[in-house]
Amino acid sequence: MKVFTIEEINAIVGGKLIGSTSQQITGLDQLQNANKDQITFIGSRKFAKLWPDSKASAAIVNESLTVEAGSDRALILVKNADLAMAKLLEEFKPKAPVFEADIHPAATVHESVVLGKGCKIGAGCYVGKDVVLGDGVILYPNVSVFDDSKIGDHTVVWSGTVIRERSIIGNHCIFHNNVSIGADGFGYRPSEDGRGLVKIEHIGNVVIGNGVEIGANSCVDRAKFSSTIIGDGCKIDNLVQIAHNCILGRSCIMAGHSGLAGSVTLGDGVVIGGSASIKDHTTIHSGATVGAGSGVMGDVAAGATVLGYPATEGRNMLKQWAALRKLVKS
């Protein structure tokens, strides 16, 4: 357990200390739940009012708010309490799971694999022929990486994730549990007798940039030819589907259960809400936002917000919903 004095915490977040407390701080929690040994956060007037009744000995406060510290309690004034909280979470972060050996004897690593400095490979991992792992790559137990894949420096892959052959993964990525990278795309053609379906081979691969995070049980399919591409800094939540030949720009966000059908293109900084889905061969231009639950059936302009099913410009959709409600009331 990590322990900080209030002065040490103030040094971390670079704020202005008001009041004082002798309490050692061992963690953080929200206002209603925090205990005496925890620090909390006050980002709005609503929460400022709850401060006198909180058990927390200290709080980080947006400097625009007026709060009094109280007895043996301390406040740290900062520009942005959320940002300060993010910094503190980094400090309080517990240690990562232990590796008893760098390459666990119960891992199966092909003799041709190229290992960077400080790689760690857990029990039950499989690493195939001619895979290249950069410096500091961590494969937690029971990860499978197939032939000719390349994983960049300091990328972390959690248990159950499978990276199929010829995938190219950047540096500083995080793949959570049970992710599937590089399975075949979903494509068939009618059989010649017209009575069935014949698989279209998918001979492309998946290329993932730097700093990409992919949530648990999400899927990125390999391209039919060429590559399915995820740009630097994209953040993908759990249970997300990215089909063959999709191309994502930089720093896109896809929330849980959202999905892209085949050959969808996202510009930079596109935000896809939870459970939204995008038709195949559609382009969502840079800076656009797709609301949660939307079904997008056509291209979306840069910076636009769309909503609903079928997805429409956001304010228009809100008006459509209002009009529908009004039909019932009248």
Place this chain on the structure above:
Amino acid sequence: MKVFTIEEINAIVGGKLIGSTSQQITGLDQLQNANKDQITFIGSRKFAKLWPDSKASAAIVNESLTVEAGSDRALILVKNADLAMAKLLEEFKPKAPVFEADIHPAATVHESVVLGKGCKIGAGCYVGKDVVLGDGVILYPNVSVFDDSKIGDHTVVWSGTVIRERSIIGNHCIFHNNVSIGADGFGYRPSEDGRGLVKIEHIGNVVIGNGVEIGANSCVDRAKFSSTIIGDGCKIDNLVQIAHNCILGRSCIMAGHSGLAGSVTLGDGVVIGGSASIKDHTTIHSGATVGAGSGVMGDVAAGATVLGYPATEGRNMLKQWAALRKLVKS
């Protein structure tokens, strides 16, 4: 294969035996599919009419229905045929898969792990530092459990499931295949140069009560701080997403493909239909029902039923849909 006489089955379900059959009963199936050596179920008049043409030698019948047994056929009258069927399914349940050794030699179990009586750990499992397993815990092959997690008595974890560090799991839970418990929540902040996203560390954990069942390929993320909590007796279907800091009360039901965004609170006995999704920071109060496919954007009152996207009080939504259909007809 288990074999029962009709008298033995009647003793199990505690009904009233009408007619008789010398047929040994080896299983059960629905009326249209059942064979001579199977027992079936008649819970409505519609099915009662089909009884003469069924091949089944016996049926369990709701006592409110009028059915005649026929020659060498038997009926068992009960208050509730569905309930009796559930009892019989328990009797006909085949044996669970064989464990040749309690702790398989191809499992990797850290020396610090505390094992209850009668634990079974399959081949390819990984159990990390300071994990505590209660009595009768079963980890089927290729399960991964990380450091400092605790799994309660008689909990069963199926292959491919990953339980991340510091998770606390109750007694008598069942986790199906490829479940992801305790992956990081989905939270980022803009980088200081405004050109990217910085990961917010998630230092909390997941706490799961007793008697919780979680379906295949579902995800429960760890909390940003404090805990993501699933109350006693909750039943979660396949491919469900439960984000960081959600709190579920007792005996909630979430059907397939449903999802909760961050910090959603469910009261007790909440029912979430399939493919429904709930906005972050929303509260669904006890006894409320969210219809399948709904998109919930605000709090739902205790006992209420909501439906649609955006979700609205159920009958009102049905009227909206009717009004929309009428616009086209007129």
Place this chain on the structure above:
Amino acid sequence: MKVFTIEEINAIVGGKLIGSTSQQITGLDQLQNANKDQITFIGSRKFAKLWPDSKASAAIVNESLTVEAGSDRALILVKNADLAMAKLLEEFKPKAPVFEADIHPAATVHESVVLGKGCKIGAGCYVGKDVVLGDGVILYPNVSVFDDSKIGDHTVVWSGTVIRERSIIGNHCIFHNNVSIGADGFGYRPSEDGRGLVKIEHIGNVVIGNGVEIGANSCVDRAKFSSTIIGDGCKIDNLVQIAHNCILGRSCIMAGHSGLAGSVTLGDGVVIGGSASIKDHTTIHSGATVGAGSGVMGDVAAGATVLGYPATEGRNMLKQWAALRKLVKS
């Protein structure tokens, strides 16, 4: 890397060669991305116009289009460029991952398992009691197959996939990564004290026909009794849910994130769009199409197309959407 002359490629696709090129062809890509050593495809006038500016040395062209080859460039005229592309993808398909040993020493295979000729079982696989594997079955590393299951000839199972006890799988199937076959269905009854839920045992199994492909992280639950059945030639995308006791006919297609609740029946050749979901006990008759994102709440007639939520006959739903848009404009 495979290398073909343009004449060799023409022999494969059986077209009419126009122009000529000395360039060796090593791969294929779409018109805008193809390089000098790649062949591309022209299936419409739009793409025909882009041909002069493409770097590709050769293209396969629908014979209905008028295109000129140009200098040191070749065209192959065919009836259907898409079909020809599918043939070429088969030719350019890279080798599957290497198996150093047929049965890897780090696999756990029960002594009772029956292995066909030429089976391959990767590291970390678990194969339980009395499993029967046909000829040429491939289990990639970290697959789990439980007791009494049967897998037909030449079926390929990718890493992370779990096949639970008593599953029956046909020939020539492909299961991608982290698929869950045969987990318990989702069924509960109220406890006798009315305060909780009691699990209904699921003692049935899963039966999958020949030529079935199942995408990454998809789930097929076992039946309550009898079998959940997937007919020959069905193609299931990623993250799809097929609940207990569903019955799919031949050659059905289910796109990503789609789901069937319990006891849904699909006829032959049914197409379910992405993210669509189908209510329990519903029948979708042969040849019907369910549009992407739809929520189907009742039976669908053979050959019909339904759309929307709640799903309605397709053209009617388009009119409803148009009427709603008009309400706002007027």
